[in-house]
Amino acid sequence: AEIYLHGLAGQTPALPTDPARLEEAARAVLDDGPFGYVAGGAGQGATMRANRAAFDRHGLVPRMLRETTVRDWSTTVLGTAMPAPLLLAPIGVLSIMHEDAEPGVARAAAGLGVPMVLSTASSHTIEEVAEASGEGPRWFQLYWPTEDAVTVSLLDRARRAGFSALVVTLDTWTLGWRPADLDQSYLPFLRGVGCAVPFSDPAFLAGLAASPEDDLMAAVGRWVPMFTGTALRWDRLDLIREHWDGPIVLKGVLHPEDALRAVEAGMDGVVVSNHGGRQVDRAVGSLSALPGVVAAVEGRAAVLFDSGVRTGADVAVALALGADAVLLGRPYAYGLALGGQDGVTHVLRSVLAEMDLTLALAGHADLAGLRSSPDALVTLPR
Template identity: 70%
Template sequence: MPKEPTAVTEPQQPPAPPPVNFANYQNEIYLHGLEGRVPPFTTEATALGASARGHLDAGAFGYVAGSAGSGATHRANREAFDRCRLVPRMLTDATHRDLRTRVLGTTMPAPVLLAPLGAQSIVHPDGELATARAAASLGLTMTLSTASSYTVEQVAEASGAGPRWFQLYWPNDDDVCVSILERARRAGFTTLVVTLDTWTLAWRPHDLDQSYLPFIRGVGTAIPFSDPAFRAGLERSPEEDLEAAVLRWVPMFTGTDKSWDRLPFLRRHWDGPIVLKGIQHPDDARRAAEAGMEGIVVSNHGGRQLDGAMASLDALPGIVRAVERTGTDTEVLFDSGIRTGADVLKALALGARAVLVGRPFAYGLAHGGEDGVRHVLRSLLADLDLTLGLSGHRTPAELTPDDLWHRP
């Protein structure tokens, strides 16, 4: 088992920092050109996947890039963004922008968080550690997956004072669940993100055709395999008998759907904000708000779970209206399909408080570890900053549905 660090730095909550001119990354790149230097890999977000393919074996690439079934949901996500267009305004004094956004009571430098993405060591040996360092260097919030290649303590140590959330794949064993939650809180993870749409794996041809699933190989299992409550149920440790540990892991983390009346269990064992991820229906959004959840993430898991589902962007307006009608303070976040700065603006204009980005930073990780993640994130933030100004706005809060045109 990996050696546990002896101390973990709690993320700090200092006074809100001044706004960052993220657009300067564009100038930095052009100035490097005078020295004969070009970016380490493409700045075109929609080309990152094709570029990353050459850095990964077929199994790893298929796992990251693949979708459920025919890929219809994944395609729908991108098609929804293409149908939705920004309508720019002129002479709005948008020279200076301020991307700072308050999410669940915390001021963030931009309305962008890193989505939970498991088994990152299949993409790069440093996996979640590299991602945590890159996110922290930019002040962005990383959401650590339960299916991490490294323990919560190791990722917290890599993150340092950086903001961090913890994503839960809800175990069927309550003792293991409580133990993992307690570890995450001790390690300074402030918000719990509960993924609802992956209680069992979808039919994923990309993975099936390669007979590839990281978890049955013991990859992406560092958190449960290092957990004392999980290990207590084994006759021998995962280091001694990997197959037995995997066979205990599989039925504990997959195959059983939960119900709404189980949410109080999480509230009893987590004293910070709770966000439900995977909401696509307005009635589910309403139930989450009425159950006292601090946030929801409108998400279809990037098209990786339910084939033939509606695009998350198409679901967003109805969900925002449903939450507003509850009169609660539940915040709506967005995930699934974000690639460009324009994508971020469209989601914000439709009512999302912030967005989560997933595959793009994974492709950056494949290209260059920590530096690759940082390059992708800086590119996205620069694109967002510039596009916000060119659309005629100075802050994300100025965006409304009136700034969009929808193609039939």
């Protein structure tokens, strides 16, 4: 209503509400390197296309003459209260998009009460982003270092900075084959961007002869093996559990058996995700994997979802398929590129408003109502 009313006065929104136009506008203001890094995917982009195609195979079945004028989408996921089942996915290196970077995203998210998941590859430190978040809900995403002392130190800092849940990303123990970045020889990390978290970490710095400011090459030389190769094995999750009191969520789960193993390992949740199609080309569309994981988990852990979410209607479909909450990825990075903190607020408000409108017009007034409507969704033949 706000947008239409402004339209009466001749004002259109400062940024597009349409996700494709948002991406095009971001392309226009960014250099090829940063834009390609964010927009690009693994290989030929088949996984990115599969993520979108999976949405096209599902449809809401709107119900009529139901009372939906008063609506409440608030929920609590793993102890975190949120106004709607939406979080900001961890995206690293945000200073390549806009100088507001992660602190700007944190302020935008906190302003709406939307939880932000802060990346290990942040271009600002854990402590700086926590301060920008204020009272806002925040989770920390861990890229699992190969040295335990660094892992323990990062977890300790995140806990002290008020991050309540931990998201351990499993699918990126090395970077995928990303032609957009390869063809431009563009990798922000090699310039130190996105290394703020390790570069400010005492356990990481202890392994260096000089500070990163004095010897960037040596610091990057330590960073690369620290976050490449895998310290990850199922039995090593004990280390994380031992050093993290709060909920732990494994991100990048697509196979129902991996979801089961996560439950058996005592994890509190999983994120069904293929990293926005950036890791394995020709992977299954993330939404296609969601029902299998929901069925395997049987309510014993939270099931979150990302990859390919562009609109509020997409969020609605993922919820109807059983996700407890949805993470928004690239669209908020484009909002940041175009309008800094305000751009992120615009994108978040648009997605939340469309989700609310879509579910209301489909006949639902709250999540309990949606979840008790098994007829809310149809799956189309391929």
